[in-house]
Amino acid sequence: MNQFEKETKQFIDELKNGVSNILVAIRVRPLSQKEKNYQNFGNKMIVLLDPDSEREDDLLKKNRLKETSFAFDFVFDKWAPQQIIYENTTEFLLEGVLEGYNTTVFCYGATGSGKTFTMIGTQQEVGIMPRALQQLFNFSIQDRFKDTQFKACYVEIYNENIRDLLTSEDKNLETREDKNSGIQIAGVTEVEVRTVSEVLALLKVGNKNRSKEATDANKESSRSHAILQLQIESKERATGIQEQIIQSKFSLVDLAGSERAANTNNKGQRMIEGANINKSLLVLGNCIQSLSEANEKGVKNPFIPFRNSKLTRLLKDSLGGNCRTVMISNVTPAVNCFEETYNTLVYANRAKNIKTIANRNVLMAQNHISNYAQLIQNLRQENEELKLLIQQQQYNLNNPQLMVNKVQNNRSLNWNLLFIKMLKISYKQKIQFYEMEEQQNHFQQNIGFLQFQKGRTQDKFEQMRLQERMDNAKNQKAIVKRSQDDLEQHLVEYEVQKVDIQKQVQQIQDSNYKNCLYGIMKQGEFKIETIEIKIQEKKRKYQEQIQDEQVKQLRTQINKQQAKIIQGTKQKLNVLKKVPSLPGVDSPYYQLQNGQNYGIQRYQKNKSHLKLPPVVQLAQVYKSPKAQNTSLTNKIDDPMKYRISQKYSSRLNRPPSYHPPSSQRKSAKGRYINRSLDLGSGRDCINKSSGEIQNEISLQKLHRLRKEYQQQRFEKAMNNKSNQKSQPSFGSKILLPGMIHKSPYLKNFQNNNEPIELKKQRLKCLI
Numbered sequence: 001m002n003q004f005e006k007e008t009k010q011f012i013d014e015l016k017n018g019v020s021n022i023l024v025a026i027r028v029r030p031l032s033q034k035e036k037n038y039q040n041f042g043n044k045m046i047v048l049l050d051p052d053s054e055r056e057d058d059l060l061k062k063n064r065l066k067e068t069s070f071a072f073d074f075v076f077d078k079w080a081p082q083q084i085i086y087e088n089t090t091e092f093l094l095e096g097v098l099e100g101y102n103t104t105v106f107c108y109g110a111t112g113s114g115k116t117f118t119m120i121g122t123q124q125e126v127g128i129m130p131r132a133l134q135q136l137f138n139f140s141i142q143d144r145f146k147d148t149q150f151k152a153c154y155v156e157i158y159n160e161n162i163r164d165l166l167t168s169e170d171k172n173l174e175t176r177e178d179k180n181s182g183i184q185i186a187g188v189t190e191v192e193v194r195t196v197s198e199v200l201a202l203l204k205v206g207n208k209n210r211s212k213e214a215t216d217a218n219k220e221s222s223r224s225h226a227i228l229q230l231q232i233e234s235k236e237r238a239t240g241i242q243e244q245i246i247q248s249k250f251s252l253v254d255l256a257g258s259e260r261a262a263n264t265n266n267k268g269q270r271m272i273e274g275a276n277i278n279k280s281l282l283v284l285g286n287c288i289q290s291l292s293e294a295n296e297k298g299v300k301n302p303f304i305p306f307r308n309s310k311l312t313r314l315l316k317d318s319l320g321g322n323c324r325t326v327m328i329s330n331v332t333p334a335v336n337c338f339e340e341t342y343n344t345l346v347y348a349n350r351a352k353n354i355k356t357i358a359n360r361n362v363l364m365a366q367n368h369i370s371n372y373a374q375l376i377q378n379l380r381q382e383n384e385e386l387k388l389l390i391q392q393q394q395y396n397l398n399n400p401q402l403m404v405n406k407v408q409n410n411r412s413l414n415w416n417l418l419f420i421k422m423l424k425i426s427y428k429q430k431i432q433f434y435e436m437e438e439q440q441n442h443f444q445q446n447i448g449f450l451q452f453q454k455g456r457t458q459d460k461f462e463q464m465r466l467q468e469r470m471d472n473a474k475n476q477k478a479i480v481k482r483s484q485d486d487l488e489q490h491l492v493e494y495e496v497q498k499v500d501i502q503k504q505v506q507q508i509q510d511s512n513y514k515n516c517l518y519g520i521m522k523q524g525e526f527k528i529e530t531i532e533i534k535i536q537e538k539k540r541k542y543q544e545q546i547q548d549e550q551v552k553q554l555r556t557q558i559n560k561q562q563a564k565i566i567q568g569t570k571q572k573l574n575v576l577k578k579v580p581s582l583p584g585v586d587s588p589y590y591q592l593q594n595g596q597n598y599g600i601q602r603y604q605k606n607k608s609h610l611k612l613p614p615v616v617q618l619a620q621v622y623k624s625p626k627a628q629n630t631s632l633t634n635k636i637d638d639p640m641k642y643r644i645s646q647k648y649s650s651r652l653n654r655p656p657s658y659h660p661p662s663s664q665r666k667s668a669k670g671r672y673i674n675r676s677l678d679l680g681s682g683r684d685c686i687n688k689s690s691g692e693i694q695n696e697i698s699l700q701k702l703h704r705l706r707k708e709y710q711q712q713r714f715e716k717a718m719n720n721k722s723n724q725k726s727q728p729s730f731g732s733k734i735l736l737p738g739m740i741h742k743s744p745y746l747k748n749f750q751n752n753n754e755p756i757e758l759k760k761q762r763l764k765c766l767i
């Protein structure tokens with residue numbers, strides 16, 4: 001390795017590490033038909049000869065040095081094939097592109113110097129672009145770059161306008177500068193690409209749209225700067241909820257050539273194009289010069305006129321920023337292009353000094369919580385699937401049936417192998433058999449031939465010899481025949497065995513099939529069972545719902561019924577209430593309890609010392625031993641007549657202090673009972689003979705009233721009204737039939753002489 005090569009290697013290592021100068025290579029193209037002379041250069045050295053320096057008449061240049069030497073990272077002569085150019089300038093940077101380093105490869109040079117040839121190439125000799133793309137996609141297949149995304153855009157700068165080459169729309173695009181992603185073209189068509197052929201297709205489309213015209217210098221001169229840019233992005237999961245996003249840009253730039261109007265003979269539109277091209281290239285040159293000077297002088301944050309042209313704005317990162325950059329300067333050895341070549345070399349020489357600092361573009365992004373929810377969901381699902389798999393495996397291990405299946409499968413396999421072996425043997429033997437058949441035929445023919453010869457010859461000796469040969473052949477044929485018979489026997493045996501094996505295999509297969517069916521059946525049964533359980537559960541729920549509904553309906557029905565009954569009762573009571581009450585008699589009333597029972601709630605207010613039951617029982621007639629024989633009790637057969645059937649507390653259970661005379665008791669006869677007394681307050685006691693409540697005050701009062709009553713009766717009798725039917729009365733109050741008198745102690749008191757019709761009506765409304 002010579003010194004130059006060592007330096008180159010060192011330089012490439014630096015470039016790979018990120019901090020390095022721009023790699024500058026010179027490519028000299030072969031002379032075209034028009035160009036006559038060419039010079040041969042060394043591998044690293046380019047020598048530029050000034051043809052004018054030899055002129056005798058040019059006194060100024062007479063004593064000047066005839067040659068100027070420049071040293072670059074690489075100089076490729078006209079023989080250098082595309083592959084070598086690619087390998088030495090671009091290939092080694094591609095891995096870095098996928099690792100997050102911005103990379104730019106661009107060609108610079110005069111018109112017709114071979115820039116497009118170097119970058120794009122021809123069908124036969126493909127240039128750097130297709131080769132690099134191919135390599136890039138080859139790398140991306142590797143596991144570590146598996147999830148990389150590529151987006152491609154292809155633009156041109158024509159007459160200081162950025163145009164999208166991937167659309168037919170003719171609109172001018174603008175550049176934007178982003179802190180993270182650097183210079184971006186706003187509104188450019190970005191196409192996601194996955195294969196090299198997709199990018200090449202885009203390249204083809206773009207090249208068609210690119211502005212090209214024929215000039216004197218180049219039959220297919222590019223009239224614009226073309227930039228193919230790949231945006232590369234890949235995500236790497238870091239720990240926690242952060243995610244690493246690796247981004248990079250790979251730019252491949254084919255510049256339009258700097259040109260001299262004199263050389264190209266351009267006029268009109270071509271001239272304007274040329275001027276614009278020159279302008280942008282001039283700015284590029286200025287930028288290169290400023291950067292180079294700043295680098296040499298060590299100026300920090302120098303002013304670089306990047307904004308002076310669209311081209312330099314787009315190449316800002318590539319020239320002075322976060323990028324690994326390769327500049328290939330194309331020159332032509334033609335004498336008439338001396339000045340362009342000289343300029344190119346001077347520019348290239350300056351560009352050598354430009355240093356770029358390429359950093360790996362890694363962004364840390366917070367993963368959105370929803371992504372994690374999705375991730376968790378996926379993992380859970382996966383977990384469930386794995387659990388199922390494990391269960392299945394466990395089941396297989398534990399299931400003897402499956403083990404049997406396995407054994408049987410093995411057996412079946414063995415039988416199959418045996419069967420195949422036998423088939424092979426039988427085929428071999430069959431072949432032997434046919435061979436023997438052929439041998440016998442051969443012997444037979446031989447015998448026939450010998451027979452024929454023997455018949456023809458007269459020579460006895462010869463006949464004997466032939467006979468001997470015939471016998472020999474016959475013997476041999478017999479031997480073959482015998483072994484053929486043996487073989488046939490074997491084959492028959494084999495056939496029998498084969499059939500047996502086939503049967504066995506069939507049986508095993510059948511049993512396997514049965515087992516398989518059994519398994520399926522069991523699974524089906526299990527499924528049916530679970531479904532049945534589910535159905536039962538649903539049925540139960542459904543029935544519960546129905547019952548709830550029925551209960552609801554019943555409740556509403558009952559409520560309606562009750563409301564109806566109450567309404568009806570109210571109406572009837574209203575009718576009953578219409579019964580005119582006499583002066584001094586409380587209004588009659590009925591009380592409904594629980595919607596059905598005719599009960600009388602005892603009024604207990606301020607009577608808590610009374611241990612009376614709250615409800616007076618109906619139809620239970622209490623017969624005191626003394627009253628058993630009275631006509632009163634005998635006559636009480638109406639269930640509506642009531643007595644208090646309860647025993648009372650010991651304090652109140654003392655013998656009543658008042659016993660009405662038996663004559664009085666007899667006279668009661670059940671027509672009316674003097675119990676509806678409004679006695680006011682006083683201690684209650686029981687009249688045991690009648691079973692009614694009385695109190696001390698009431699008894700005194702009763703005694704007094706009784707006297708009044710007797711007096712009244714007496715007066716009535718005296719007035720000859722003894723035949724008239726007695727009206728129930730109490731003191732001055734007269735009770736009418738069907739009238740219920742309200743008492744504070746006994747809620748209701750009813751006249752026994754209530755007419756039957758009224759009674760019926762009252763009972764009806766209680767049903």
Ligand SMILES: Nc1ncnc2c1ncn2[C@@H]1O[C@H](COP(=O)(O)OP(=O)(O)OP(=O)(O)O)[C@@H](O)[C@H]1O
Pocket residue numbers: 028029030032078109110111112113114115116117118218220221222223255256257258330
């Ligand atoms: N190394 C080379 N070997 C063979 N032919 C070449 C080489 N370089 C260039 N050429 C030929 O020279 C001609 C001009 O080349 P090319 O179009 O690439 O120049 P250019 O610099 O792109 O010109 P412009 O700036 O006008 O577009 C083409 O016909 C091309 O085939």
